Amino acid sequence: MTALPDYFCPTDGTRVPPGTLAWCCPVCRGPLDLDFSPNPGPLKSLAGRVNSLWRYAESLPLPAPDFSLGEGRTPLVPLDGGISAKLDFLMPTLSFKDRGAVMLAALAARLGPDRVIADSSGNAGTAIAAYCARAGLPCTVYVPAGTSPKKLEQIGAHGARLEIVHGGREQTALTAREAADEPGTFYASHVYNPYFLHGTKTYVLELWEDLGGRLPDALVVPVGNGTLLLGAALAVRELHSAGLIAKAPTLYAVQAAAVAPLAEAWRAGADEPLGNTPMVPTFAEGIAIPQPPRARQILRTVRGSGSAFLTATEAQIAAAQLDLAGRGLYVEATGVACWAAVRDGALGERTAVVPLCGAGLKSGLASV
Incomplete structure (x- = not known):
C-alpha cells in the first residue's frame, strides 16, 4: 500500500504525521497542506490509461479506489472570443466537487x-x-x-x-x-483537508492534456473557500516544475460582488479579509463565504500569479446564466459567476477557460 505523505501547517510549519484523523494544525487550528512533490509524466505517457481523473496517477497522493464513479475528463467547449468553458457540471453528482x-x-x-x-x-x-x-x-x-x-x-x-x-x-x-x-x-x-485540493488540481491537468500539453493565457475560477483556485495553482506549479509547460497562466479569482471579502482585501492590499463581511443574499450562494479559512493562501496565490480578483453583480450573474442556457448549457448561478465576470471583454484578447461548476437543476434559475 502506498505510504501517505505528512501533513504540515502552511502558517506555522507544524508537522502532523499521516494515518491519523487529525483535521487541522494542533497549534493554530488552521488548515493543513501535504508534503507531497509529485512528478507528472509527459503527455505521451497518458495514452491508453483509464478515462477518469485517476489517469494522472503520478500526480495524486492516493491510488484509485475501487468505488470510483469515473469522475473527471469533462468536456471543453468554446464560448466567445478565445474563452472556452470546461463542463464540470457533467460529473457523477453534477458538480466539480x-x-x-x-x-x-x-x-x-x-x-x-x-x-x-x-x-x-x-x-x-x-x-x-x-x-x-x-x-x-x-x-x-x-x-x-x-x-x-x-x-x-x-x-x-x-x-x-x-x-x-x-x-x-x-x-x-x-x-x-x-x-x-x-x-x-x-x-x-473540502477546506481543511489538503487531499481535496489534490483532487481539484486534476481540473488543470485535464486542460493541459486536452490542449495538447499547454494551458491558456488565463484560468478564471470562482472563489469562496478557494478549493478550485488552490488546486489549480498546485497543478500549474507541478507542471511548470516538471518542465511540461513553459509559462504559467494567469489565475483570475471571481467573487460575487454581494459577498466579496477576498476581492475587497486584494484591492486594499491586505493579507486577509478586512473584517466581518455581512452575509447578504446572492445568487452565487456556493461562493458566499465571509471568512475563508485559507484566505491568506488564496490572496498570496493570486498576487503570486500577477493576477487579480474580478467580481460579478447579481444582474450579471442572472444574465450570464440565461446566456449559457441559450447556448445549451444549464448551469447553477454559482457556476456561471466566472462567465458573468469575463463575457463582456474583461480579459481583452487573452485566451482563457472558465469552469461551469454545478448543474442548473440543483438550484434553479436566478432572476432579478
Whole structure:
C-alpha cells in the first residue's frame, strides 16, 4: 500500500504525521497542506490509461479506489472570443466537487473511521455523501438552513444523515468542526483537508492534456473557500516544475460582488479579509463565504500569479446564466459567476477557460 505523505501547517510549519484523523494544525487550528512533490509524466505517457481523473496517477497522493464513479475528463467547449468553458457540471453528482470528494472518501476508507462528517452549502456535501455511500462509510452532512431543497434531497438520497444548522454557513462550519473533534471521526472537509485540493488540481491537468500539453493565457475560477483556485495553482506549479509547460497562466479569482471579502482585501492590499463581511443574499450562494479559512493562501496565490480578483453583480450573474442556457448549457448561478465576470471583454484578447461548476437543476434559475 502506498505510504501517505505528512501533513504540515502552511502558517506555522507544524508537522502532523499521516494515518491519523487529525483535521487541522494542533497549534493554530488552521488548515493543513501535504508534503507531497509529485512528478507528472509527459503527455505521451497518458495514452491508453483509464478515462477518469485517476489517469494522472503520478500526480495524486492516493491510488484509485475501487468505488470510483469515473469522475473527471469533462468536456471543453468554446464560448466567445478565445474563452472556452470546461463542463464540470457533467460529473457523477453534477458538480466539480467530485474531484476532491473522491479523494477524501478514498482516504477515509483507508483510515477506517467510525463516522465521516462534512459541512457544506450543498455541492460538497452531496459529493461526500455519494462517495461515502459507494465506499460503505456512514456519513453526516451539516448544512445551513436555507440550503436548496434539491441539494438536500440529493444528499439524503445518498443515505447521509442531514444536520440542519440555523445561523448560516459560518455557524454550520463551526458546528461541524466541534463534531470533528470527537474520537473516531473523519472530517471530510473540502477546506481543511489538503487531499481535496489534490483532487481539484486534476481540473488543470485535464486542460493541459486536452490542449495538447499547454494551458491558456488565463484560468478564471470562482472563489469562496478557494478549493478550485488552490488546486489549480498546485497543478500549474507541478507542471511548470516538471518542465511540461513553459509559462504559467494567469489565475483570475471571481467573487460575487454581494459577498466579496477576498476581492475587497486584494484591492486594499491586505493579507486577509478586512473584517466581518455581512452575509447578504446572492445568487452565487456556493461562493458566499465571509471568512475563508485559507484566505491568506488564496490572496498570496493570486498576487503570486500577477493576477487579480474580478467580481460579478447579481444582474450579471442572472444574465450570464440565461446566456449559457441559450447556448445549451444549464448551469447553477454559482457556476456561471466566472462567465458573468469575463463575457463582456474583461480579459481583452487573452485566451482563457472558465469552469461551469454545478448543474442548473440543483438550484434553479436566478432572476432579478
